[in-house]
Amino acid sequence: MKTLLSNAKVFTHGSFLETNVLIEDGVVFSLSDSIDVLAADPSVSVIDYSGKYIFPGFVDVHVHFREPGFLYKEDIATGSRAAARGGYTHVFTMPNLNPVPDSIENMNEELKAIHEKACVKVYPYASITKGEKGEELVDFEEIAEYFELLDDGRTEDFEKKTSASAIKLAGFSDDGTGVEDGAYMEEAMTRVAALGGIISAHCEIKSILGGKNVHDGVLAKELGYKGISSESEWKMVERDIALSKETGCRYHVCHVSTKESVELIRKAKKEGVDITCETGPHYLLLNDEDVLAEVLKAKQAGTEGVITGTDGYKIKYGLGRFKMNPPIRSEEDRKALIEGIKDGTVDMIATDHAPHSLEEKSKGFDGPMGVVGLECTFPVLYTGLVKTGVITLEKLIDLMSIKPSERFDVEHGIEVGAPADLTVYDLDEEYVIDPDTFATKGRFTPFEGRKVFGRCIATYVDGKPVF
């Protein structure tokens, strides 16, 4: 079976080229200007993508698919479908599940679900501590060895396939909570370094959180809360940088949200520490004053609901759409993150796609933390950062696709011989983000009602259309 994706602008080796992509046996077989011979070949199915863009599929190193344990929020099927619809071909699932994937036995259910239901490549994280309780470390060596066996096909547990069900270990993380005890983190890093693995850390020190629900700033004041401090994030980043330096462990910081963390990471990189980090679209495009404005608008609108300026769209979901962990911070923090992506301090953008049920999120700022992102992140960033001239389209692809694949050892990129994991976008299409069109079970996103450019029109995994 051969498929020819013709006449698109294709992102290959760092820039765009107007060319044709021939896919055969799941890999990119050739990139070529002339297609006359191929187009005449009846064994080749030709799809015309004139005027469209083809990107290497996005790689999201931070999603929550809630299976096993919380299937009413999301599952591997709906989560991976949402990924495909957003242009993602690879997603890494966080371990705050039930059971927590802290042993081979406790990872089995998730691995089976991935194998049976995922339509994109889903790579699970194992936890750092048992039950993510911070009290006992997992058996890193046993878990790493098991995945090596899976990868080599030396175990019968899961049939080795070159399809979307091929499973690889993302790394180790206690996402959802910080590893508070420095001695445990030091031992974890020492052992993971010996395995050549990576630790992705959610940095949050509970004892100095200072407050709850939102960032400690103008919004917190208006709502009458004591807000969440910036130190609760950056002090753990600071500690972990020292530990990574000492142990040599490959270290990645999840969802960086404060200017202090950006500065610490910038300095650590200069000193040669093996560190990378991600931030999320909401930290790059929103500050707590924006959220405050939305709160005031909602108060004024009352039960009528807020009508946004964009085509008269009426907001359907409540203020819970602005609650996630870490919280949306100040304008100074947002600006520091923009500088961070520009100068390479911030390596990549992850969604932290974290769906909850309608009932849970309807509690507004008192509900659980987490918003969805897979189906709107590229369009909001393309519209908010590329169309406005803050960064180039090439840079956005680098942040969403190339950098995460390099750091987390994913074979990726549109080049001859590579797996055909790619996505097709129409960048001219303009529309309003409406969560009711999403495949995810989650509905709460801070970008509801936003007018954007860029619609994902197809996604291919190992050469097969998955959306």
Ligand SMILES: [Zn+2]
């Ligand atoms: Zn987290």
